[in-house]
Amino acid sequence: QVQLVESGGGLVQAGGSLRLTCAASGRTDSVYAVSWFRQAPGKEREFVARIRWSDIMTYYNHSLKDRFTISRDNTKKTAYLQMNILKPDDTAVYFCAAATQFREPFTEVTNHDYWGQGTQVTVSA
DSSP states (O other): OEEEEEEOOEEEETTOOEEEEEEEEESGGGOOEEEEEEEOTTSOOEEEEEEETTTOOEEEOTTTTTTEEEEEETTTTEEEEEEOSOOGGGOEEEEEEEESSOOSSTTSGGGOSEEOOOEEEEEEO
């Protein structure tokens, strides 16, 4: 089992920045990749970014790649999502998720094995 805990959400004005943290514990050696998703009220959960744990190869939702950056600290077993130039449309609950093996499409919710509880990000106009 892998446990994931997100933190770093909050209220920020448009144009501001936030850094989200996803702390992993348990069988972290089984983690193949970590992704960030987000879900706005009334909308489906949306893929944001992914990082492959072994070689830090990254992949982004193309509409977000210019403003968001995913990274990880292997020593701390933590993944991060740096979000810049935030917009009101970025308001959502942000989740981190871990996959224990490669499955395509890796942007799909169902291809992740473990989820955190989410952290709320609210961007005011």
